[in-house]
Amino acid sequence: xxxxxxxxxxxxxxxxxxxxxxxxxxxxxxxxxxxxxxxxxxxxxxxxxxxxxxxxxxxxxxxxxxxxxxxxxxxxxxxxxxxxxxxxxxxxxxxxxxxxxxxxxxxxxxxxxxxxxxxxxxxxxxxxxxxxxxxxxxxxxxxxxxxxxxxxxxxxxxxxxxxxxxxxxxxxxxxxxxxxxxxxxxxxxxxxxxxxxxxxxxxxxxxxxxxxxxxxxxxxxxxxxxxxxxxxxxxxxxxxxxxxxxxxxxxxxxxxxxxxxxxxxxxxxxxxxxxxxxxxxxxxxxxxxxxxxxxxxxxxxxxxxxxxxxxxxxxxxxxxxxxxxxxxxxxxxxxxxxxxxxxxxxxxxxxxxxxxxxxxxxxxxxxxxxxxxxxxxxxxxxxxxxxxxxxxxxxxxxxxxxxxxxxxxxxxxxxxxxxxxxxxxxxxxxxxxxxxxxxxxxxxxxxxxxxxxxxxxxxxxxxxxxxxxxxxxxxxxxxxxxxxxxxxxxxxxxxxxxxxxxxxxxxxxxxxxxxxxxxxxx
Numbered sequence: 001x002x003x004x005x006x007x008x009x010x011x012x013x014x015x016x017x018x019x020x021x022x023x024x025x026x027x028x029x030x031x032x033x034x035x036x037x038x039x040x041x042x043x044x045x046x047x048x049x050x051x052x053x054x055x056x057x058x059x060x061x062x063x064x065x066x067x068x069x070x071x072x073x074x075x076x077x078x079x080x081x082x083x084x085x086x087x088x089x090x091x092x093x094x095x096x097x098x099x100x101x102x103x104x105x106x107x108x109x110x111x112x113x114x115x116x117x118x119x120x121x122x123x124x125x126x127x128x129x130x131x132x133x134x135x136x137x138x139x140x141x142x143x144x145x146x147x148x149x150x151x152x153x154x155x156x157x158x159x160x161x162x163x164x165x166x167x168x169x170x171x172x173x174x175x176x177x178x179x180x181x182x183x184x185x186x187x188x189x190x191x192x193x194x195x196x197x198x199x200x201x202x203x204x205x206x207x208x209x210x211x212x213x214x215x216x217x218x219x220x221x222x223x224x225x226x227x228x229x230x231x232x233x234x235x236x237x238x239x240x241x242x243x244x245x246x247x248x249x250x251x252x253x254x255x256x257x258x259x260x261x262x263x264x265x266x267x268x269x270x271x272x273x274x275x276x277x278x279x280x281x282x283x284x285x286x287x288x289x290x291x292x293x294x295x296x297x298x299x300x301x302x303x304x305x306x307x308x309x310x311x312x313x314x315x316x317x318x319x320x321x322x323x324x325x326x327x328x329x330x331x332x333x334x335x336x337x338x339x340x341x342x343x344x345x346x347x348x349x350x351x352x353x354x355x356x357x358x359x360x361x362x363x364x365x366x367x368x369x370x371x372x373x374x375x376x377x378x379x380x381x382x383x384x385x386x387x388x389x390x391x392x393x394x395x396x397x398x399x400x401x402x403x404x405x406x407x408x409x410x411x412x413x414x415x416x417x418x419x420x421x422x423x424x425x426x427x428x429x430x431x432x433x434x435x436x437x438x439x440x441x442x443x444x445x446x447x448x449x450x451x452x453x454x455x456x457x458x459x460x461x462x463x464x465x466x467x468x469x470x471x472x473x474x475x476x477x478x479x480x481x482x483x484x485x486x487x488x489x490x491x492x493x494x495x496x497x498x499x500x501x502x503x504x505x506x507x508x509x510x511x512x513x514x515x516x517x518x519x520x521x522x
């Protein structure tokens with residue numbers, strides 16, 4: 001009997017431990033997305049959350065993401081296809097749009113209409129996109145000059161406001177038809193929004209304005225010298241002020257964002273962290289109210305686990321493999337794909353050869369980062385790999401096609417056709433110029449290519465491989481030391497590319513692109 005009691009006690013303790021461990025496992029963990037999703041703006045409509053983000057020079061632009069739990073997100077739309085047709089946006093005449101395009105957006109829902117505001121240094125315009133259906137569109141574009149930096153769109157008492165600026169923050173009213181700013185309405189909102197902090201390197205920007213229980217709350221980011229990215233919050237009883245501010249959160253450089261509530265009354269803050277070459281990655285941090293102020297974190301600290309459902313992984317919500325098979329009625333490209341700059345839609349197809357992506361050259365280019373029609377997806381951490389198979393039968397003299405890692409310090413593995421001979425080549429662009437690290441002769445029409453990224457502990461190293469049968473992989477070239485550069489202002493991207501250096505008109509067919517959350521290099 002005693003033995004049975006002891007065994008029963010052990011079983012009970014074991015079950016409690018297991019239940020506790022299961023509960024811990026089921027919790028969400030930060031970062032909520034280990035990929036480049038910066039400058040988030042978030043709303044809740046009923047029990048559904050929507051989030052917009054920045055993708056700079058990529059098109060289509062301003063991704064719209066959807067979630068039911070604040071943790072598991074999927075891309076459901078974009079606010080625009082392109083911002084216009086200029087040399088910078090089209091990578092023409094040696095010009096480009098790197099690090100520009102559209103920046104921090106503001107997402108709102110007001111009287112049955114969804115709004116996304118953003119701005120572009122390239123066009124010197126402010127944009128407000130509207131739709132009744134955020135997931136299916138269509139979006140209506142409204143734009144006007146000038147470009148209002150880091151603007152926050154806000155509706156209050158029948159008026160439409162923008163809060164904009166850095167350090168000195170201004171407020172202005174937008175016309176009801178969204179065609180421009182009401183003349184004479186632009187005023188200083190806060191003379192020095194950075195004042196709660198000291199010795200500022202980056203003045204207060206990234207404004208996001210909220211209203212709760214009759215009070216106004218303005219979130220900003222600043223960066224003190226020798227310190228870290230910091231969350232500032234200002235509060236006022238009236239939108240015009242006066243405003244009182246304080247440092248709201250300082251931990252691990254996680255900052256810039258706003259607050260969001262759940263249907264059952266919980267509060268969270270969404271922020272992001274600069275995380276090396278993978279990019280700027282989002283975090284969710286618990287928040288509570290004390291004396292009508294938002295209090296962020298657990299005793300001011302960033303929690304690793306969050307009392308929200310566990311992540312199911314960023315595949316396939318933010319990134320995904322693609323076999324390039326399209327059923328009738330399906331879009332040509334899933335929403336995880338974006339083009340580097342404006343695409344030339346005459347020169348790519350997923351229908352000319354069923355089950356393949358065809359990229360055709362249409363002009364002469366000498367530099368990968370200036371070549372059009374590179375199709376991209378985010379890399380992701382802590383490790384990730386991208387694999388593709390290419391039919392290179394129809395390349396022309398001077399063509400270069402393959403798989404890349406796109407940033408200022410880029411890397412490529414692919415096939416070059418030079419002097420009538422095809423070779424597998426790895427190009428290392430660490431010095432911002434193409435250095436051919438290794439070349440291997442190729443005598444077959446199909447080649448398999450792989451790029452692996454190691455972001456663990458900010459190693460930020462990439463490796464490249466090729467295979468003749470898709471099974472046995474051979475390293476090629478040199479490792480790429482990845483670096484997040486402000487000139488591109490974006491985390492590294494996998495890219496499928498094809499460009500001509502001599503005779504336009506050649507094409508290659510990509511059979512698939514597959515991603516994995518593992519690498520062979522340790």
